[in-house]
Every structure is written in C-alpha cells, then in structure tokens.
Amino acid sequence: AQSVTQLGSHVSVSEGALVLLRCNYSSSVPPYLFWYVQYPNQGLQLLLKYTSAATLVKGINGFEAEFKKSETSFHLTKPSAHMSDAAEYFCAVSFPSGSARQLTFGSGTQLTVLP
Amino acid sequence: EPEVTQTPSHQVTQMGQEVILRCVPISNHLYFYWYRQILGQKVEFLVSFYNNEISEKSEIFDDQFSVERPDGSNFTLKIRSTKLEDSAMYFCASKGQPVANTGELFFGEGSRLTVL
Numbered sequence: 001a002q003s004v005t006q007l008g009s010h011v012s013v014s015e016g017a018l019v020l021l022r023c024n025y026s027s028s029v030p031p032y033l034f035w036y037v038q039y040p041n042q043g044l045q046l047l048l049k050y051t052s053a054a055t056l057v058k059g060i061n062g063f064e065a066e067f068k069k070s071e072t073s074f075h076l077t078k079p080s081a082h083m084s085d086a087a088e089y090f091c092a093v094s095f096p097s098g099s100a101r102q103l104t105f106g107s108g109t110q111l112t113v114l115p
Numbered sequence: 116e117p118e119v120t121q122t123p124s125h126q127v128t129q130m131g132q133e134v135i136l137r138c139v140p141i142s143n144h145l146y147f148y149w150y151r152q153i154l155g156q157k158v159e160f161l162v163s164f165y166n167n168e169i170s171e172k173s174e175i176f177d178d179q180f181s182v183e184r185p186d187g188s189n190f191t192l193k194i195r196s197t198k199l200e201d202s203a204m205y206f207c208a209s210k211g212q213p214v215a216n217t218g219e220l221f222f223g224e225g226s227r228l229t230v231l
Binding site: 032034036042043044045046049051090094102103104105106107108 | 148150156157158159160163171206208219220221222223224225
C-alpha cells in the first residue's frame with residue numbers, strides 16, 4: 001500500500017532562511033509524488049509534481065523538490081523563505097497514469113515564517 | 116484556465132439533516148474524487164468515481180454517504196443524516212484522461228460543512 005510520512009508537523013524558519021520540509025514515501029510501484037500548499041481558509045494548490053522525468057522538480061513560488069529513490073524521499077526546499085510562504089504543506093503520492101486510484105496525503109507540515 | 120468549482124462554499128446544517136455538496140469537475144476529466152479535511156487534521160480520501168460508478172471508497176464512506184453524477188457536468192456528494200463529526204471541509208477533485216494523465220488531481224476550493 002502507498003503512504004507518505006511528513007517529518008515535523010510544524011516548522012519555523014526566519015524570513016530569508018532555507019526552507020526544508022521532509023517527505024518520505026512508501027509505494028509498491030514507481031510513484032508519482034506531489035506537494036500541495038494550503039493557505040489559510042483556502043483550497044489545495046499544486047506546488048510541484050514528480051512524474052518520472054527529471055528527479056529535481058521546480059515548482060511555483062521558488063520551491064523545488066528532489067526525488068531520491070534510494071532514500072524514498074521527496075523533500076521540499078526553498079532557498080529563501082518569504083512571509084507569504086506561511087501555510088500548510090502536504091506531500092502526496094499517487095499511482096501512475098491510467099489508474100483511478102486515489103491520491104494519498106501526508107499529515108501536513110505547518111510552515112511558520114518569522115520576521 | 117479550467118478549474119474545479121464547488122458549491123456551496125459554506126453550509127451550516129442541523130444534525131440529522133441531509134446535505135448535498137456539489138462539484139463541477141474540469142470538463143474533459145474522467146476521474147472524480149471527494150476528500151475531506153476535519154479542522155486541523157490531514158486530508159482524507161473518501162471516494163473515487165469513474166465510468167459512472169464508484170471505483171474505490173474508504174472506511175469513512177459508509178452508508179450515510181453517496182455520490183452521483185446526475186448529468187454530464189455535476190458530481191455530487193450526499194450525506195443522508197449528518198452527524199456532528201461530519202463537520203469538515205470537503206474537497207472535490209478531478210483527474211484527466213489516461214494519455215495525458217500524470218496522476219495530478221485538480222482540487223476545488225472546498226465546501227465547509229458545519230453540523231450543529
């Protein structure tokens with residue numbers, strides 16, 4: 001069965017500091033991996049996705065993530081945090097194309113950016 | 116840009132009442148989903164729908180829940196007799212055709228259900 005684990009339910013960084021949000025996955029087949037962001041009182045917005053092409057994936061708002069098969073990880077990074085990055089971030093895993101099976105979400109990481 | 120739309124954005128209901136949440140998925144998508152997020156908790160899968168039938172459902176999706184695609188555009192979630200613990204944000208999502216499908220789900224803005 002597929003699953004994702006997000007280490008750290010809350011992460012605080014200073015404005016301008018590196019953001020690192022951790023995600024490890026478990027999947028019986030090569031996965032597709034996603035990071036979604038949820039701003040307060042809003043829906044889920046796709047940040048970036050890994051779909052078996054380049055292992056380093058660039059997303060919106062300066063975020064990127066690297067797929068590391070040997071570590072079963074897909075950590076999200078941003079070199080310099082901005083106040084507007086404060087939100088909840090969800091890592092998710094899916095089966096490949098053609099499947100109707102669902103996206104499985106991690107428990108989320110709340111990012112706080114300190115001035 | 117095509118998007119998934121959900122109505123209502125917020126509904127308040129009394130315990131025991133029936134609720135219908137509506138979604139209009141992206142027009143050429145084939146797979147449809149409902150997820151829910153209880154306040155402060157993770158996003159949980161409820162049900163997936165393909166080819167006019169349920170593909171998969173979670174243990175949360177009991178007999179009180181049903182889904183329907185009554186016409187070519189709407190996808191609804193019905194809760195027959197709401198309970199306090201049904202209070203949550205409900206997200207609709209859709210996914211594209213297999214050839215162009217990278218597994219990405221497109222989510223609506225959510226419908227917040229409050230059961231009193």
